[in-house]
Amino acid sequence: MAMSAARPALQVLNMAAVGVFAVSGALAAARAKQTIVTFAFFAVITGVGGGTLRDLLIGAPVFWVGRSDYLGVCLLAAGLVWLLRADRWRMSALLWFDAIGMAAYAVVGTAKALSFGLPALPSIMMGVLTASFGGIIRDVLAGEPSALLGPEIYISAAALGATVYVGAIMLGAPPALATIVGVSAGFTLRAFAIARGLSLPGYRGSGPDKSD
């Protein structure tokens, strides 16, 4: 019930996040000089991967399977990146689009998990997975070390956005407001990380550095 007020906004956010992640998947294929078919494959997996894992885990019908529009957006993204030679775009532009997609997907994923009756902690985990899993599969398939698992502030920003959304809902905020503050919090942290080159400290072992 409380969810329904925010649902149209969530769907717009969801579609936007799918499209942005699909573009990032196609760009990974471009970096690897792949074919148009691999462009499409990477765009689909990166675009819908995170939300697919979320839906499987919470027992929901997978969001893109019964319809054509989400896949269509992914294929369109792949085609546009190929035709427009989009790797000429400044990579910084992509980083900012990706930041928006991540912040949107973290809140959308958390909201859907809450609406399925999950407690706060697993709901936040679902938001983090939704925002990060597509990019992780993309990196594993492309054979690149996953930037998401480095010191960059990415998963942290997704976790912050998801946590702020849950906190706002628990404090009684209307879903639309909670969505705005959650997306803003995740995006702002990620934006600072991009603009200032912020990163988290890595683990410091106990002895002299052994190169394994």
Add this chain to the structure above:
Amino acid sequence: MAMSAARPALQVLNMAAVGVFAVSGALAAARAKQTIVTFAFFAVITGVGGGTLRDLLIGAPVFWVGRSDYLGVCLLAAGLVWLLRADRWRMSALLWFDAIGMAAYAVVGTAKALSFGLPALPSIMMGVLTASFGGIIRDVLAGEPSALLGPEIYISAAALGATVYVGAIMLGAPPALATIVGVSAGFTLRAFAIARGLSLPGYRGSGPDKSD
């Protein structure tokens, strides 16, 4: 209803595809000089991986879980590759078996998705995933660069077979005929690619080649 006429043929195709992919998984383990246990593990994952992902996505009970025959075929394939030192077989023989399996799995996956009420585009996607996902996991686990993601015409052939099947069904063809033309189309394209060394053109970036 319309599916039921083609069902026995589809089940035979399905079991054949599982067996062929299980052999290819065991051969990957052989190349890596693995143990008999890893042979079995690779055979199972490669044999049933694609159909497993399809069933999870469309919300069907996973096809091999409630019975023993599919797993049995995979274990048998692993044992035979081990005992017969099957890597002595000419690899070209394997390529042809694999082409049959791919073409069969693409149509079987698409047909199952259609029978669950999916629209055309996601049904084709399911056929492509069914035909390719097992091989992709096999390559990731073996630490090999996935040949499926290179310029080789593989996913394209699966997509062609799936698309032809859907088109034939939409034009009112009986399922048995649609299956035959779909499998033939996918196999023929793949066969040309193997025999003539055809491949798709890779993406050409916009500037001088940067080695990332």
Add this chain to the structure above:
Amino acid sequence: MAMSAARPALQVLNMAAVGVFAVSGALAAARAKQTIVTFAFFAVITGVGGGTLRDLLIGAPVFWVGRSDYLGVCLLAAGLVWLLRADRWRMSALLWFDAIGMAAYAVVGTAKALSFGLPALPSIMMGVLTASFGGIIRDVLAGEPSALLGPEIYISAAALGATVYVGAIMLGAPPALATIVGVSAGFTLRAFAIARGLSLPGYRGSGPDKSD
């Protein structure tokens, strides 16, 4: 019905296995000098990954999703490894904890599959997947060659434990007894492998060694 007598013991074993695997995930993050966020991510994926795959395959609600305690144990494990600089612990201690977790998870996974009506062979496969899948994802994400896929006796020990459990149940043993002999069998084989450096023979190709 027959399961219910063993259920509390199985739940304790399950939680113990999740905790032990979460520690091993956090230690992998420590080896890679990762951040606290990646510690948490690796702990969760390694801790619950195997059981998650099992539940998706058998069509059960994913065990950790509707509650907070399993995720909480994983996050706690990540925090403790970080704070206590647990990589100073002797790695041999970890190996033994991991052996207990593997043996427990193999029997827990098999028992749950049997209780969902699966035949013997797929139930044993579920036990093996539950015990090994989390560690395999951990290794793939960390970019390490998966030790589980080498000559080490690991998957074999999980398969032995699962098979002994199924055999004992089929012979009419009460579930508590079957659990004890299954866990003991898997743990003992793994313990011998660790203590004596046992490993399985790798596949020997048919010709002179070709480096692919």
